[in-house]
Amino acid sequence: MPRIAIIRKDRCNPQGCGGYLCARVCPVNMEGKDCIVPGPPPDKKPVIAENLCTGCGICPNRCPFDAIDIINLPERLENPIHRYGRNGFHLYSLPTPVFGKVVGIVGRNGIGKSTAIKILSGMLKPNLGSDEDASWDALVEFFKGREAQKYFEALRDGKVKVAYKPQHVELIPETMKGKVEDLLRKVDERKAFDDVVDVLDLRSVLERDISQVSGGELQRIAIAATVLRKANLYVFDEPTSYLDIKQRIRVSRFIKSLADKDTAVLVVEHDLIILDFLTDLLHIMYGKQGAYGVVSLPKATRTGMNTYLEGFIRDENMRFRDHSIRFLRRVERKQRTAEDVTSWSDLNVTLGDFLLKAGSGSVKKGQVVGVLGENGIGKTTFVKLLAGVIKPGEGSVEREVKVAYKPQYLDGKSDELVMNVLGDAVREYDNLLITPLDLKPLLTKHLNTLSGGELQRVAIARCLSEDAQVFLLDEPSAYLDIEQRLAFSRLVRDFVDQREVSVLIVDHDMLFIDYLSDKILVFEGKPAVEGVVTGPFELKDGMNRFLKEVNITMRRDIESNRPRINKTGSQLDREQRSKNEYYAG
Ligand code: ADP
Ligand code: ADP
Ligand code: MG
Numbered sequence: 001m002p003r004i005a006i007i008r009k010d011r012c013n014p015q016g017c018g019g020y021l022c023a024r025v026c027p028v029n030m031e032g033k034d035c036i037v038p039g040p041p042p043d044k045k046p047v048i049a050e051n052l053c054t055g056c057g058i059c060p061n062r063c064p065f066d067a068i069d070i071i072n073l074p075e076r077l078e079n080p081i082h083r084y085g086r087n088g089f090h091l092y093s094l095p096t097p098v099f100g101k102v103v104g105i106v107g108r109n110g111i112g113k114s115t116a117i118k119i120l121s122g123m124l125k126p127n128l129g130s131d132e133d134a135s136w137d138a139l140v141e142f143f144k145g146r147e148a149q150k151y152f153e154a155l156r157d158g159k160v161k162v163a164y165k166p167q168h169v170e171l172i173p174e175t176m177k178g179k180v181e182d183l184l185r186k187v188d189e190r191k192a193f194d195d196v197v198d199v200l201d202l203r204s205v206l207e208r209d210i211s212q213v214s215g216g217e218l219q220r221i222a223i224a225a226t227v228l229r230k231a232n233l234y235v236f237d238e239p240t241s242y243l244d245i246k247q248r249i250r251v252s253r254f255i256k257s258l259a260d261k262d263t264a265v266l267v268v269e270h271d272l273i274i275l276d277f278l279t280d281l282l283h284i285m286y287g288k289q290g291a292y293g294v295v296s297l298p299k300a301t302r303t304g305m306n307t308y309l310e311g312f313i314r315d316e317n318m319r320f321r322d323h324s325i326r327f328l329r330r331v332e333r334k335q336r337t338a339e340d341v342t343s344w345s346d347l348n349v350t351l352g353d354f355l356l357k358a359g360s361g362s363v364k365k366g367q368v369v370g371v372l373g374e375n376g377i378g379k380t381t382f383v384k385l386l387a388g389v390i391k392p393g394e395g396s397v398e399r400e401v402k403v404a405y406k407p408q409y410l411d412g413k414s415d416e417l418v419m420n421v422l423g424d425a426v427r428e429y430d431n432l433l434i435t436p437l438d439l440k441p442l443l444t445k446h447l448n449t450l451s452g453g454e455l456q457r458v459a460i461a462r463c464l465s466e467d468a469q470v471f472l473l474d475e476p477s478a479y480l481d482i483e484q485r486l487a488f489s490r491l492v493r494d495f496v497d498q499r500e501v502s503v504l505i506v507d508h509d510m511l512f513i514d515y516l517s518d519k520i521l522v523f524e525g526k527p528a529v530e531g532v533v534t535g536p537f538e539l540k541d542g543m544n545r546f547l548k549e550v551n552i553t554m555r556r557d558i559e560s561n562r563p564r565i566n567k568t569g570s571q572l573d574r575e576q577r578s579k580n581e582y583y584a585g
Helices: 021-025 058-062 113-120 136-142 147-156 169-175 180-186 193-199 215-227 245-256 272-278 301-310 379-387 418-422 425-434 452-464 482-499 510-516 539-550 571-578
Strands: 003-007 068-072 090-092 102-106 162-165 233-237 264-268 281-288 292-295 340-344 347-351 354-358 361-364 368-372 403-406 470-474 502-506 519-526 530-538 554-556 563-565
Touching: 021 058, 058 068, 090 113, 102 113, 102 272, 102 301, 113 233, 113 264, 113 292, 136 147, 162 215, 169 215, 180 193, 180 215, 193 215, 215 233, 215 245, 245 264, 245 272, 245 539, 272 301, 272 510, 272 563, 281 301, 340 379, 347 379, 354 379, 361 502, 361 530, 368 482, 368 510, 368 539, 379 403, 379 470, 379 530, 403 452, 418 452, 425 452, 425 482, 452 470, 452 482, 482 502, 482 510, 510 539, 510 563, 519 539, 530 539
Parallel strands: 090 292, 102 264, 102 281, 162 233, 233 264, 354 530, 368 502, 368 519, 403 470, 470 502
Antiparallel strands: 003 068, 281 292, 340 361, 347 354, 519 530, 554 563
8 A cells, every 4th residue: 555654744743742752652663674764954954764664553653743644545546647746745636727717726725726737837847756856747746647648748849828816915015016997907918908907997096006905905905916927727715715605796797707618727715606607627635734735536516515514535545524514404504592791772872973773683592693794894893792792873782792802914913822722721621622623733822923724713612611601703614624514513502502692604605604603694885984784684574675785696405405606697596586595495
């Protein structure tokens, strides 16, 4: 069986374990062979010889930093396409761009999606698992007889021109300077500046300096800069982060429209409703985070998505999750008849130029309430009313409650230890928070060294460990991969059941909201001017109301019961609109 040894260099500390503990406990070393040896400077991290390793399992077990993985790979895997050095991450196989189609990639963080995309873009020269970059001819040879052969021939011959939208748009202002308009004009090879600016709703930020725009604006600027280039492969690494639902749909329609007989589009995305809507074909990526990743063969999107939720790829006989993910029908959801945790009368409040109105309503113990609404529409203000932090001008909050709040934007600049940030309270919730959020490996890290997803998990735990009756989580899905979103949903369910509290969740990932909410609170109006709160509604009624405003219809997939966006103008779309049923099923 092919075997790889992975050392996570960010965790490994060969002095901290008393000096190469892995080498000292290795039975092969004890026989006098060099299976695990100190590596070259500067870091001198150990090196494991895969051809000598017997897979005994001792070193990964004994390493105090959990830095070693010895992995027996599925039998049929051949050579990797790329590895990041000896004992580094290995990538097997690649997604295949197809002209005229949008091809999607779904999979966990750290499974090699960005690496695969960089290889196809020609930004990273793969090494086929050796210590040197492979030549173009070797790559073509490697893929001989497969779809990718043609692609690499074209790449070799300079016939592929790639435009690439990177994952981390927040890093753009570090390398790009100047006014938004100037930056976009500079890359406008297609002479499409005005069209693109209008479709992506960027007119109002053109005059601004790139360092002065919000996350959502930066995302749309990055997308604009990509599509303005003349290319035959457009690649988008996580294009919906920071965008609200309306913008996600708008951007998706636009990206879809790029694919034609001479143009291929490739997209990585964790919002499954958007990925389903946007793509024709889907590759699933599985493996072990930070260790290795495998790209599945492409599947038609609907099948691919259901396969992903199932956790089992039949034609490759590969189970990559020990359970399948199910979406419950309305009637299957538990009805909650518990008492109110908070309630309010018709009320309104004015803050500066902003007016917030709410119709009377209540939240019950043990409820998860999904909150739908744009940014700046008054969600935080409303929760402050519930907490009694601000008082309404008219009307009243009948039961004020203690509220804990996780803000949308997280501050990760402090160098405090995660352990201290989380404090004592969180220790009481080992089963409820620490384990499901996988926080143990983070406890001894400093806040300012965490990735976006790590910071998000810490912020969620900190909020939920507070002593409160209502918890408001603003965009908890940001930076979380699809598996973490689903794990988080289960955690919230267990949490409200056990603690008899209520959780309000603001998010723009509709699949996530559908999966997790008992009720829906809808915010309408005009951001920064007026917000109108209605509900909480039953899930279907709330979604229906919201989708009508966003002007899309959704049905449920017959097989998996997951929600899907209908194609505009399709028969189902027209039928549902005529019945005023924007959210079917
Ligand atoms: P994804 O996009 O699926 O989150 P990436 O392709 O960014 O994953 O990374 C996959 C793994 O490859 C990461 O977990 C990391 O361990 C490793 N990796 C990424 N870039 C480098 C690099 N430049 N050098 C060494 N290892 C890397
Ligand atoms: P959301 O949480 O939906 O993003 P907020 O409730 O934070 O929205 O804000 C709604 C609007 O109210 C924003 O335009 C914000 O600028 C304004 N606002 C919030 N608090 C105050 C305040 N204390 N004084 C003046 N305006 C405020
Ligand atoms: Mg990535």
